Amino acid sequence: MSTGGDILVLLAAGLARRMQKVVDDKITAKLLGKPVFFYSLNAFYTTGKIEKVIITYRDPEQLEKIQSAYATFNFSNWKVEYVLGGESRQASVLAALETCANHPGLVHIHDGARPLITPAAINLVRAQAFKSGAAILAGRAADTIKIAQKSGNAVETSPDRSLVWTAETPQVFRTSVILKAYRKVNATGEKVTDDSSAVATIGQEISLVENTDVNIKLTRPSDFTIAEAILKSRA
Numbered sequence: 001m002s003t004g005g006d007i008l009v010l011l012a013a014g015l016a017r018r019m020q021k022v023v024d025d026k027i028t029a030k031l032l033g034k035p036v037f038f039y040s041l042n043a044f045y046t047t048g049k050i051e052k053v054i055i056t057y058r059d060p061e062q063l064e065k066i067q068s069a070y071a072t073f074n075f076s077n078w079k080v081e082y083v084l085g086g087e088s089r090q091a092s093v094l095a096a097l098e099t100c101a102n103h104p105g106l107v108h109i110h111d112g113a114r115p116l117i118t119p120a121a122i123n124l125v126r127a128q129a130f131k132s133g134a135a136i137l138a139g140r141a142a143d144t145i146k147i148a149q150k151s152g153n154a155v156e157t158s159p160d161r162s163l164v165w166t167a168e169t170p171q172v173f174r175t176s177v178i179l180k181a182y183r184k185v186n187a188t189g190e191k192v193t194d195d196s197s198a199v200a201t202i203g204q205e206i207s208l209v210e211n212t213d214v215n216i217k218l219t220r221p222s223d224f225t226i227a228e229a230i231l232k233s234r235a
Contacts, residue, residue: 005051005105006126007175008044009096012037012066012112013058013085025058026218027112032231034220035069039115039231044108045075046119049126053078053098055112056085056092073119090192094182105176106130109195110170113218116230122170125209129172135207136171136196137215140164167207168215171195177204 012027027037038054044050055076057063063082068158070080083099085092093109100107106129110117121137141164149156171194173181181198185191192198196206214230216223 006049006102007100007105007107008041008050008053008170009093009107009109010053010055010112011085011089011096011110012038012062012091013056013092014089014113015058025062025065026070028062029224031115031224032228036115037066038069038073040072040112040117041075041111043117043119044110045121047079047122047126049123050108051077051079052081053099054081054083054094054096056083058085088191090182090185090198093195094186096180097175097182100175101179106172106177107175107178108170108172109178111217114169114215115218115227116213116215117170118213118215121209121211121213121215123171124211125170128207128209129174132205132207133171133174133177134196134199134204135209136194137168137211138165138208139168139211139215140194141166167194167196168211168217169194173199177202192228 028035031039041053055066057066067082081099083096086095097107104125108126125135125137129221135191141161144161145159145164147156147159148154173195178195178199181202184201190201199206216226218227
């Protein structure tokens with residue numbers, strides 16, 4: 001399979017706090033007999049656009065599990081690098097990006113706990129990032145959104161639902177753009193929970209690319225049941 005020279009940063013260093021100790025590591029936990037992170041890697045591999053993969057990890061024990069599982073996968077064309085993650089998602093992304101500072105192309109940043117991502121969705125967001133420099137996969141809000149008051153749970157406002165999107169991954173950027181953004185927020189001490197929020201601080205316009213397929217992040221134990229059902233229906 002030919003590759004297009006893009007880099008994938010797969011985030012796997014999270015602590016799975018909301019898994020209620022049912023799953024100690026949602027990245028290496030099994031989903032239909034395969035580790036969760038296999039499904040994301042397989043989707044990106046299928047696109048034929050990725051040349052190098054950078055996988056962040058939490059600790060030596062998790063690294064051993066990831067490497068052992070990866071050795072059983074057939075992603076023969078890829079260069080793989082493992083980077084120790086930081087105290088936060090933000091720190092983990094920056095650590096990974098610093099290893100590809102001179103890369104002239106695109107970098108895809110994806111949550112390893114989103115195993116339902118499809119090659120079609122990846123290609124859509126990549127195509128837009130190739131044009132504009134920054135694009136994220138996102139979903140239109142299906143529910144009415146409420147913004148709470150800072151002092152409690154009372155409703156402050158209800159934004160127009162037609163303008164509300166939920167950010168997903170992958171989020172795709174020119175490497176120079178996303179690295180500049182993360183270096184800036186790191187220097188200023190700003191806290192961001194997704195990559196596009198960092199990019200917004202440098203004035204880069206970010207394109208929203210609608211994902212019409214299911215792309216949940218495994219957060220609670222019940223999400224595994226949902227993900228298994230969807231993977232079975234796709235098969």
